[in-house]
Amino acid sequence: MASEPQYRALFLGAGPQMQCGVGQFTRLLGEWIEKAEPGSCTTLTLTRSEGSFTEIWGAVGSARSVVCNFPIVAWKRVMFTPLLAMAMARLRRRKTVLIQHEWAGLHWLRRITYIPALLLANTIVMFSPLVRRELAEDSLVGWTAKKCVLAPLPPNIEAPAGMAASDLRRRLVAARQDGRLVIGHFGSIYPAKQPNALLEIGAILKQRGLRPLIVYVGSFIRGTDNVEEEFHARATELGIADDVIVSGFVASDHEVFGLFGAVDGFCYPLDEGLTARRSSVLACVQAGRPLIVTGPALPDEFDHHARFKELIDRGAIVLVPRGSSADAYADGIVAALKRPPVQAAFDFDGWWQDVANAVRAQL
Template sequence: MSEKPRYRALFLGAGPKMHCGVGQFTRLLQETIEKLAPGAGTALTLTQTDGTIAEIWRAVGGADSVVCNFPIVAWKRVIARPLLALLFARLRRRKVVLIQHEWAGLNGIRRLTYMPALWLANTIVMFSPLVRRELADDSIMRGMVRKCVLAPLPPNIAAPAGFADSMLLHRLVAARGNGQLIVGHFGSIYPGKQPSGLLEIGAILKQRGLQPLIVYVGSFIRGTDNIEQKFYARVAELGLKGDVIVSGYVASDHEVFGLLGEIDVFCYSLAEGLTARRSSILACVQSGRPLIVTGPTLPDEFDHHPRFKELIDRGAILLVPRDADSAGYADRIVKALKRRTVPIPFDFDGWWTDVANAVRAQL
């Protein structure tokens, strides 16, 4: 009987049925590494029902390294099985490469569940110097910084050749035809993205007679902070009822980019400033529309990510000073709409090759 092949890397994932940004990142990373080094990796599906202890033990034993983008499903309860896989990897002397996107911005309870993964990791791949500094500032976890390496984050989705029709798309087309200014925000809606900041900017645009329609292409993240209730309460306080749309979950990239293409300008007011881990920013830029965002906290935020830095240098991403108020963002939006937008070629595969090579170097 032939011996089973030994893989260089075992990728922990939640399977193709789990539709979320974290799962999409893991799948694209594995696919890109497979293109660069055919046969180098394999995947293990872990859900609330998939992945027995014996299956996890065998799969870990068949690889040199275990790669975990933790949590393997965004904001779901698939926590125990991936942590068990990482523990088995350390017991079997396999290398653990952990991919960690956030730290201080996480809900405190979630952060507690992530701590064991960081302790078990041999290498922690991060995408932002600011997030690495947040870890260094954590009195309990600061020792983990010595394990950290930076990698360039790619976008999770690519602009497709065509767009899908939808009722919301027709609504946006009609709004633009009626002279409304469509201001957009793409991605999951949660406190770390300060979604209410855009509402305040929209209120100022409305006071100036610009007829804004604030469109959030995405859905609320369910947590313990009542983000959705607080959001709509703020909409009412600012007198924006009827001027705000939240799309909810959008099923396909074709539908997403159909909506993004009807937005006049994107705007993000971020307390932490722009960081190199914001993949939603990269999706917006592919639409060719101007994007307004708070400037980064750290001057070296993009030194490890030349592609992201180029988008800023060429004006696809327009930075607002960190001390700007809502009126300052409104001014920047008006100014951006007056300037001619020059589409920038976007090498989606090149972005993914960069991060795949960075992760491969840690295997």
């Protein structure tokens, strides 16, 4: 007789490579589920040199469920072994739980690599009703949306007790002291986040004599698009090339929040509108600065996420109607900065307990 599996959940990870956003989420989710139920979780490390067929087979057999946040690391360094682990889980009659953050916003080549994971999953955890609808409307795999459940997404990073000084922080502080309007944007820079749209807003603010300095805290994602080249070309065309800073990779949370504390506000003009999966927005809100962003496409986007909805309701996140002009965003920024700051404690642990409970319910 086969022995009872030792663990409730096996998380697929990638060891030290998990410093990317995808891997960071997987690690924290496993830790919070383990806090709620000690001894219930284990992790299988899959890299180019780790994760043999025998190791995967044994690890899958040790747990009742296999949880895969595909791809387990950014892009394609480790792609096929997670799919192999999911296939083994189905063969061994283990439940497979896929965590799916995006769909239509992915490059079509990336969507192709996700299809096997969608097919192998028993349950698909999503964080946004809009993304679930995008999947449902896919002519090839739309039927898999029937396997979707919604969970509340927490921020990946927590505001630390202190902030680290850096040359860039000192530059931003000096700019504000000189009367410049410093607008921040956090996270990886790629087409779906419409990085060039913020440039248009910056140009309008400059025309109004507000002397903006637009700082992108993050770096460009390498892909098949010429995002970085087009970004800098557009900044030059608008006459604000000297008013734009791209930080590149920032090594520590202390340094990230040091930069957050040196901006006047954040702005995210998003073509798809704000969705409940935007963890970069949640990271920014912790800094206590106003955040101006495009309103959601769906009226029920935050119905499953009470904490996110509460941030909007109390004005920490200011919504600009979809389809608004760049002038409307500039107006929103100016108006938000005139209001008293919205200060409130951010219950980081509570956010993670919520998502851990939602995923635990699927195991």
